Amino acid sequence: MNGYKSFREELGKLLVDVGEKAENVVVVTADVGKSTRAIMFGEKFKDRYFNVGIAEQHMIGFAAGLAVAGAIPVVTGFATFIMRGWEQIRNSVARMNLNVKIVATHAGYSDHADGASHQALEDIALMRALPNIVVVVPADVADLRRCFEKLVLKHKGPVYIRLGRDYAPSITEDIEYDYEIGRAYVIREGHDVAIMSAGVVLYEALKAAEDLAKLGISASVINVLNVKPIDVEAIVSIAKKTGRIVVVEEHMVFGGIGSAIAEVLAQKYPVLMRIIGASTFGRSAKSHEELLSYYGLDGKSIAKTVLEVIRNRA
Amino acid sequence: MVKGDAKPILKPFESIEIERITTVIEEARKDLLVMYNHEKHIHLESSLSSLEIIATLLLRYIKRSADPINRDWLILSKGHAAPALYAVLAELGIIPKSELVKINSINSVLQNHPEVAVPGVDIATGSLAQGLSIGVGIAAWIKRVGGGGRVYVIIGDGEQDEGQVWEAITHAAALRLDNLIVVVDWNGHQLDGSVKDIKPKDYIPFVWKAIGWKVLWANGHNITSLIIAVEEALESDKPTVIFAQTTRRGRVSASNNDVS
Numbered sequence: 001m002n003g004y005k006s007f008r009e010e011l012g013k014l015l016v017d018v019g020e021k022a023e024n025v026v027v028v029t030a031d032v033g034k035s036t037r038a039i040m041f042g043e044k045f046k047d048r049y050f051n052v053g054i055a056e057q058h059m060i061g062f063a064a065g066l067a068v069a070g071a072i073p074v075v076t077g078f079a080t081f082i083m084r085g086w087e088q089i090r091n092s093v094a095r096m097n098l099n100v101k102i103v104a105t106h107a108g109y110s111d112h113a114d115g116a117s118h119q120a121l122e123d124i125a126l127m128r129a130l131p132n133i134v135v136v137v138p139a140d141v142a143d144l145r146r147c148f149e150k151l152v153l154k155h156k157g158p159v160y161i162r163l164g165r166d167y168a169p170s171i172t173e174d175i176e177y178d179y180e181i182g183r184a185y186v187i188r189e190g191h192d193v194a195i196m197s198a199g200v201v202l203y204e205a206l207k208a209a210e211d212l213a214k215l216g217i218s219a220s221v222i223n224v225l226n227v228k229p230i231d232v233e234a235i236v237s238i239a240k241k242t243g244r245i246v247v248v249e250e251h252m253v254f255g256g257i258g259s260a261i262a263e264v265l266a267q268k269y270p271v272l273m274r275i276i277g278a279s280t281f282g283r284s285a286k287s288h289e290e291l292l293s294y295y296g297l298d299g300k301s302i303a304k305t306v307l308e309v310i311r312n313r314a
Numbered sequence: 315m316v317k318g319d320a321k322p323i324l325k326p327f328e329s330i331e332i333e334r335i336t337t338v339i340e341e342a343r344k345d346l347l348v349m350y351n352h353e354k355h356i357h358l359e360s361s362l363s364s365l366e367i368i369a370t371l372l373l374r375y376i377k378r379s380a381d382p383i384n385r386d387w388l389i390l391s392k393g394h395a396a397p398a399l400y401a402v403l404a405e406l407g408i409i410p411k412s413e414l415v416k417i418n419s420i421n422s423v424l425q426n427h428p429e430v431a432v433p434g435v436d437i438a439t440g441s442l443a444q445g446l447s448i449g450v451g452i453a454a455w456i457k458r459v460g461g462g463g464r465v466y467v468i469i470g471d472g473e474q475d476e477g478q479v480w481e482a483i484t485h486a487a488a489l490r491l492d493n494l495i496v497v498v499d500w501n502g503h504q505l506d507g508s509v510k511d512i513k514p515k516d517y518i519p520f521v522w523k524a525i526g527w528k529v530l531w532a533n534g535h536n537i538t539s540l541i542i543a544v545e546e547a548l549e550s551d552k553p554t555v556i557f558a559q560t561t562r563r564g565r566v567s568a569s570n571n572d573v574s
Contacts, residue, residue, distance in 0.1 A: 053485065057477070058447045061482070064453040066455045091441040
């Protein structure tokens with residue numbers, strides 16, 4: 001759990017990697033090639049790089065057309081503005097189950113300085129409502145590296161990968177697992193409570209588990225990077241083992257990862273549950289971490305909520 | 315208003331092809347009226363308005379194959395005219411004619427807006443302007459990899475209220491997609507009424523021209539006029555739009571038309 005790397009720097013490198021492996025990989029962006037680092041692909045493969053201008057709705061449809069004609073388009077943009085093309089993702093991509101890969105950067109509070117207009121806290125809810133699409137929220141750059149090639153080159157069909165901007169504390173770097181669509185991964189064993197999370201807040205969940213251990217509480221931590229399809233079997237089995245679930249997400253508590261897990265548990269194995277996330281728009285701040293603390297998504301706040309759950313005062 | 319090219323476009327034997335297209339259109343028009351008798355929820359008037367455009371493109375121009383970059387694509391971005399597409403496909407034997415009257419039935423493949431599950435439908439549409447962006451994407455990839463296919467997109471006039479049309483046509487012009495031909499069914503109507511009353515669009519052809527498209531006009535109910543325009547579009551070194559003047563009742567009551 002040390003070392004900070006950048007999601008977008010890693011994305012730039014991974015795009016070049018898949019571009020070298022398959023000559024029908026193309027990258028499409030809406031005038032945020034530099035901000036998303038998609039430009040690293042563009043500099044290497046000029047003929048396979050399309051900047052459509054500031055036009056997110058068209059960008060999605062254009063990518064659908066590229067996929068129909070045989071390319072593997074990777075669409076890159078800020079998560080907030082990709083939401084502007086949601087109905088295009090629905091009608092032009094998901095409805096025809098096209099092989100379009102959407103990589104949404106700057107999600108959650110990661111674009112800390114730009115404030116509420118740029119902080120995507122609703123995108124998971126929107127994307128996971130769509131049939132056919134796979135929704136993945138990698139925890140750190142190691143997680144992204146693990147899943148990226150599989151999702152872009154091996155899996156046939158639409159994918160939504162949700163990333164932050166730069167802040168990406170290392171969580172899974174030293175953990176060995178092969179990425180598979182639809183699976184959740186236990187990254188810390190425990191039996192009193194399970195903290196389920198995805199994205200950079202998984203790091204805060206781990207910090208909370210360490211704090212709780214000092215109080216004699218054994219908290220399991222689960223990386224639920226596959227939000228859709230979700231790992232029903234793992235979630236039910238962990239609920240049976242711990243009887244208490246706390247979900248931590250850098251997203252609205254409406255319709256996000258907590259909701260996805262609640263949908264599973266309410267129907268299969270109801271247990272005491274709490275969802276920690278956002279309930280309103282964000283704001284500007286000096287750092288991503290500052291915003292996580294401000295909105296109660298830091299390790300200490302999470303540990304406090306877990307304690308309440310353990311004492312059944314949730 | 316209709317400005318055709320004066321040079322002789324059709325070779326003598328091609329009058330036979332025009333007769334064939336005319337026959338298909340006549341039969342498809344009857345099919346549409348029968349479909350409407352069975353199912354009042356089909357968009358009959360929009361279908362009649364696009365019928366000759368769809369038939370002319372499908373019968374004379376669209377070449378299909380399994381190779382996505384060396385075949386032609388027909389995208390009905392104004393997806394509510396799907397019944398006209400189905401009727402022509404049925405006349406060509408691509409879908410069974412007996413299926414037409416079952417449109418919108420719970421067990422029928424024929425949906426009120428095009429789905430790729432229907433044989434002969436290249437792209438699912440129904441949400442306006444989206445077919446146009448998809449067409450730009452297909453044409454861009456074909457051009458980038460040196461394929462020989464062309465992309466034909468049919469859009470409406472009301473459809474051009476959508477901002478995505480602006481996003482798509484400015485991009486197509488920037489990419490100089492000379493393999494992209496858009497036909498506008500210029501029937502003067504949108505869902506709530508006449509375009510004149512809702513949002514006048516007389517400036518629209520000028521916008522396309524200013525952006526960098528070749529702009530042509532045709533009579534959208536006259537096969538020869540459409541062919542003359544498409545032949546000219548095929549020679550263009552930039553994307554071409556054909557404003558095809560139509561009426562919503564097609565030639566069922568062409569004498570009572572109110573084309574803007």
